[in-house]
Amino acid sequence: MSVEEQIKEIIARIVHVDKSALTREGTFKDLKADSLDVVQAMVAVEETFDIEIPDEEAQKFQNFGDFVDYVERRVAEKEKV
Amino acid sequence: MSLEGKLALVTGSGRGIGRAIALKLASQGVDIVVNFFRRREAAEKTAKDIEAMGVKTELIRANVGDPAKIDEMFDTIANKFGHLDILINNAASGVGRSVLDVDVKAWEWTMNANARASLLCAQRASKLMEGRGGKIVNISSLGSYFVLPTYAVVGVSKAALEALTRYLAIELAPKGICVNAVAASAVETEALKFYIKEGLIQDTRQATPAGRMVIPEDVAKVVAFLCSEEAFMIRGQTIIVDGGTSIALPVILRGGQQ
Numbered sequence: 284m285s286v287e288e289q290i291k292e293i294i295a296r297i298v299h300v301d302k303s304a305l306t307r308e309g310t311f312k313d314l315k316a317d318s319l320d321v322v323q324a325m326v327a328v329e330e331t332f333d334i335e336i337p338d339e340e341a342q343k344f345q346n347f348g349d350f351v352d353y354v355e356r357r358v359a360e361k362e363k364v
Numbered sequence: 365m366s367l368e369g370k371l372a373l374v375t376g377s378g379r380g381i382g383r384a385i386a387l388k389l390a391s392q393g394v395d396i397v398v399n400f401f402r403r404r405e406a407a408e409k410t411a412k413d414i415e416a417m418g419v420k421t422e423l424i425r426a427n428v429g430d431p432a433k434i435d436e437m438f439d440t441i442a443n444k445f446g447h448l449d450i451l452i453n454n455a456a457s458g459v460g461r462s463v464l465d466v467d468v469k470a471w472e473w474t475m476n477a478n479a480r481a482s483l484l485c486a487q488r489a490s491k492l493m494e495g496r497g498g499k500i501v502n503i504s505s506l507g508s509y510f511v512l513p514t515y516a517v518v519g520v521s522k523a524a525l526e527a528l529t530r531y532l533a534i535e536l537a538p539k540g541i542c543v544n545a546v547a548a549s550a551v552e553t554e555a556l557k558f559y560i561k562e563g564l565i566q567d568t569r570q571a572t573p574a575g576r577m578v579i580p581e582d583v584a585k586v587v588a589f590l591c592s593e594e595a596f597m598i599r600g601q602t603i604i605v606d607g608g609t610s611i612a613l614p615v616i617l618r619g620g621q622q
Contacts, residue, residue, distance in 0.1 A: 319459050319473055322402070326427060335425065337404040 286332070286358055287351045293327045294347070307348030332358050367591060368393035371448055373441060375399045375428055375485065376455025378407030380553035381503060384580030385452055386410055387417075388588045395420040397441055399455065401427045428455045428481035429473060438488035448492035450591050453482035453525070454503040458518035466517045478521035479528060486532050490541060497540040499591040502529050503583070504547035504602055506610055522547070526602045533600030544590045544598055549606035551578045574607030582607075 284292075295302040298316045305314075311321050325336050328350075334357040344350045367389065377386040378400035386396045387410070396414050398421055400407035407423055414421040424440055426433040441448060457477040459470035482502050489500065507515045508522035526545055533543040550556055550568050569577045583605050589595055590603070604610060 317459070319470060323469075323473075335404065338402040339405055 286355045289331060290328055290347070290351055290354060293331060294324050297324045297327060305347060307351065308346050310346050328354060332361075334358065334361065366392060367450075367588070370394045370450055370591075371397070371445055372450035372452060372591075373397040373399060373437075373448060373485075373489065374452040374454055375481070376401070377452075378403050378410050381548070381551055381580045381583050382452070382454040383410045384584040385454060385503075385587050386414060388581070388584035389450065389452075389591065390414040390417045390419050390421075392588060393419060394450065394591075395445075397422045397424060399424050399426055399428070399437060401425065401455070427477075428485065429457065429477035431480075431484055434481060434484045434488065438485075438492070442492060446492075447496060448489050449496055449498055451485055451489040451493075451498070451500045452503065452587060453485055453500070455481065456503070456518075456521075458515075458521070460514040460518075461516065462514055463516040471517055474517040475521050475524065478518065479524035482525055483528055483532075486528075486536070486543070490536055490539060493541055494539065498542075500532060500536070500541060500543040501587050501590050502526075502543075502545040503587075504529075504545045506547055506549045506604070506606060508547060508602075510610065529602060530600040537599060542590070542596060542599060544595070544600065545602040546583055546586050546590070547602050547604050547606075548578050548583050549604075549609045551580055551583060553580060568609070571612075572607040572609050573612050576607065578605055578607055 291302050291305045294305060298314050298320050300314050325341055329336055332354060334354065336353070340353065344353065372389050372394045374382050374386045374396060376382040377398045386398060390396050396419065398407055398411045398414065404425070411421045411423045422444060424437050426437040428434055455477065458474045461470060486500055489498065502525050504522045504526050507519035508526050512519065529543055529545040536543055550565065556565065586603055586605050590598065
């Protein structure tokens, strides 16, 4: 499964929405997710991919597309090491 | 009250009250394990500032709401240092909701981070304190007793933490470990802006008999005292640091006007 698909599954599970509701342009706000949902989604993604997403970085994400791109980049960096 | 050469773990010490406690203890010669969760940059800065004081520091990322992460953190401390003298359960998290809006997820997240984490950290820490006469200080808040807007689940978790402080104090006393808590009123930190609106912060400032709001360093000084031998006979207490706010009736503070 691609990074994007895995992230979609995690967010859908935590925010209780259908995976099909998640698009690259979408945001947590669109899904009416609260701050706890956001933190829990971040933590679940971190654990799934064994990476760290500091709040300083997370705050820069404009939408899920940015989130996915960031995680893909970090996963690729990790594989290089 | 020298604490020279001791080793302390301060959970959530990247920012705010935890950072102030870490710096205060470091200024007294204590080596510090800086624990953080979400803000790496801030934690790295705290660690750097601690090192500049000439003591050792170790940075450990761990979500204390997760028991497995607590275990990993203590395994690291055990392997690296083999002992611990001081544990400050400061890390806290919470969901700001009124009591009727608290759901299971918000309850568990908050209780696990604020109450369960302190229990699990104390259990692991007590083993590393064996034969050393350790100190444990839990950081509470006035919301454990007083009702604050949208503070329900955090207040309940802090009440649990204060009760835990008393049980730990008695049950760890035979091991020579002193356990106490410090409860502050609203402290001027970044986290405060998350919980209460600026208007209310202004009101709190004006309503504090001591003439200003509590700052992180006020809490840190009391914590450092509780970590010293001077405080040896204080056990299981929650020391309130609030500039007098909690014992002064608002009506009196406003000059008797309704």
